[in-house]
Amino acid sequence: MLGHITDPSAEGGLARRDLPEPEPQEHDVVVEVAAYAVNRGELALLQGRPDGWMPGQDVAGTVTRAAADGTGPAAGARVVGVADGGGWSERVAVPSHRVALLPAEVSYAQAASLPVAGLTALRALRTGGPLLGRRVLVTGATGGVGTFAVQLARSAGALVTAHVSGSSRVEQAKALGVTDVITEITDDAGPFDLVLEAIGGRVLADAVRRLAPGGQVTAFGITSGQRSEIAFFDFAQAAPGGRLEGFFVYRTGEQTFGEDLATLAALVADGRLLPQLGVVRDWSETVQAVDLLRRRAATGKVVLTRG
Ligand SMILES: NC(=O)c1ccc[n+]([C@@H]2O[C@H](COP(=O)([O-])OP(=O)(O)OC[C@H]3O[C@@H](n4cnc5c(N)ncnc54)[C@H](OP(=O)(O)O)[C@@H]3O)[C@@H](O)[C@H]2O)c1
Structure with missing residues (x-):
């Protein structure tokens, strides 16, 4: 089969x-990949594993072979899943607990x-408890995780402020339904009960300073x-009880990735979550699409499709 592999030449x-x-394990399904996405974290892995590594976590397609242990969907099912790697290929093995059936x-x-982006947004938001009001x-x-997080937080009843990298991104954030869009976390921003923090540097420090009492910054990236x-x-305004928590999606219980993927897919199906597909290309243009993400020329998600 055809697939992508790192090669320094x-x-x-x-x-x-x-x-x-x-080569599927007992509990793996084999998926004929119809589309896959690129994550920012994979850019670092491409550089760190330059010789003979097969990238690709986010996949959607059809099950061609059910898991030998009888778990998960049957052959022929339309699914979405998180592979350990190798997803930028015609076929990939995915643990059955990491796949969900796709609504039509x-x-x-x-x-x-x-x-990866949707699960990160969903689970990072859950660190803030009930979000109504x-x-x-x-x-x-306006990034991969951020576009999902904004929409999910709004669906949960939160009053959402979107922080974007500059004025050129303000309209894209507003298109997600937020009216409050900022390019800097100034002293009159917030205070916030929860901050989902992807940027690091000064943005993370400013976010801590603008926490409401008992509020939490959930830091998941250093873009x-x-x-x-x-x-x-810096936690004075948040006292008593301001917190800073590090978040790693793969340490939040991968056994239930499939359940949460089903939730995300259901939200897309009923129109409450609209994936922002900034770049959609044929998979023959994977190298160029990866470069667009690296150069920050894409908003939302970068997705490759197989005819
Ligand atoms: N901890 C985990 O489990 C986990 C899971 C998923 C992702 N991550 C990490 O989370 C981060 C976000 O992931 P992603 O997939 O959403 O990445 P992404 O799609 O590249 O989005 C990053 C966002 O950050 C903005 N940005 C970049 N540099 C900035 C700066 N200096 N100041 C302000 N904004 C800036 C980008 O704006 P532009 O539109 O201008 O580029 C873009 O909106 C990455 O660091 C990723 O590795 C961690």
């Missing part, structure tokens, strides 16, 4: 080659955008590449 360090078919209303391209700040709001300078007195 290829353009962009990534080549599409003839590769061995996936959800396209493969939409579905492929959901896994709560003030929530989402940084990186700026910059560390933050924070001191205890």
